[in-house]
Amino acid sequence: MTSETRTDVLRYTAFSPDPAGGNPAGVVLDASALDPAGMLAVAAEVGYSETAFVTAQDTAGRRFTLRYFSPLAEVDFCGHATVATAVALAQRIGPGELVFDTAAGDIPVLTAADDQGVLRATLTSVPTRSRPAEDAELDAALTALGWQRTDLDPALPPHVAFGGVQHLVLAAADRARLADLAYDFDALAAVMRRYGWTTLQLVWRETPTRFHARDPFPVGGVVEDPATGAAAAAFGGYLRTLGLVPETGTVVIRQGEDMGRPSTLTLHIDPTDPRVRVSGQAVTLAQR
The missing domain is CATH 3.10.310.10 (Diaminopimelate Epimerase; Chain A, domain 1)
Known part of the structure; x- marks a missing residue:
């Protein structure tokens, strides 16, 4: 048994x-x-x-x-x-x-x-925070990913963001860079353990209120997460730190598309509150 x-x-x-x-x-x-x-x-x-x-x-x-x-x-x-x-x-x-x-x-x-009739849950995170990534952190992560600094969006600087656990936030310059994800699993896991990151939050900004994301999770034994609520909360704090919260306070993250498991995470961000609300639906899977 x-x-x-x-x-x-x-x-x-x-x-x-x-x-x-x-x-x-x-x-x-x-x-x-x-x-x-x-x-x-x-x-x-x-x-x-x-x-x-x-x-x-x-x-x-x-x-x-x-x-x-x-x-x-x-x-x-x-x-x-x-x-x-x-x-x-x-x-x-x-x-x-x-x-x-x-x-x-x-x-x-x-x-x-x-x-x-589908149930939706809206969690309120612990207080979020975000800081610029150090050069050593960024270089180690980019090497493991096989990315270059020129692959990044200069308008969205690399940060280490916290929303209960830590995530390195990297913004791709275009959708094609985000879609082409083939990284060194063991090397990235070692980098993440060294710096205490739970996932990498890789994003591409379609509009100021709509982002696409991918989240490698090798430290958990998983190549990629199709939806990451903790990283979404941290990303909300990242946007608040950078002064990029839209007037509505609502941001949608689409994740899992490149894995064939599309997911929608809705963020509710108050520029004056370090806590971020993350909302989404959930349904049962076949029980084994």
């Missing part, structure tokens, strides 16, 4: 209303009997970029302790697994407000059904 068959693992895809899109996540709603090694074993067996584990809840049943594991390690925060867990809970206890206690801090989440 495998660790997964001993544990009730739900499967959802986040940031898409279509099971063929979005980013799959495992969700364990009762992980109170699992230790960290057990959670890591389940995550490795599930094989998704992240599996979320509910380890405790309050007596009112709207506040939960949440831990996240990739197939290789625990991470402090994961946006798409948060959305998946929130929708899984909303299906069982009803839509409304939830709070997740995570290693990164408290994450409030509002769940509601849209006009088609």
Whole structure:
């Protein structure tokens, strides 16, 4: 009997209303009997970029302790697994407000059904921050990616952005550069471990309110994430730091298109508030 068959693992895809899109996540709603090694074993067996584990809840049943594991390690925060867990809970206890206690801090989440009845979750990140990338950081990342500085958009400078975990933000000069992603997996993983980055947030700006993104995740044992809520929150902080928040405060990120798993992440950014709201739908996948 495998660790997964001993544990009730739900499967959802986040940031898409279509099971063929979005980013799959495992969700364990009762992980109170699992230790960290057990959670890591389940995550490795599930094989998704992240599996979320509910380890405790309050007596009112709207506040939960949440831990996240990739197939290789625990991470402090994961946006798409948060959305998946929130929708899984909303299906069982009803839509409304939830709070997740995570290693990164408290994450409030509002769940509601849209006009088609698909549940949407809107998480509020921990305070975001962003700083210019140092030359050594940038050069190491570009070498592992096989990119040149001339491949970057000079209007969107490289930054290290934080929205619960750290991400290197690199803006491609054109859509073709973003589409052509073939990097050295082991070399990039080593660079990311050296600097403490969870993913690289590679973006291309179509308009001031619409971006396309790709997120390599080799430190989690995954080549690429099709939707990355934590990186989206960090990117919202990046835009705020650079003074690039549109008047509406709303930015849409399209991710996963080049992987065949299109995803839509909607950011709500207040220029005066370091917290960023990230919104998306989630639906169930076939359970195994």
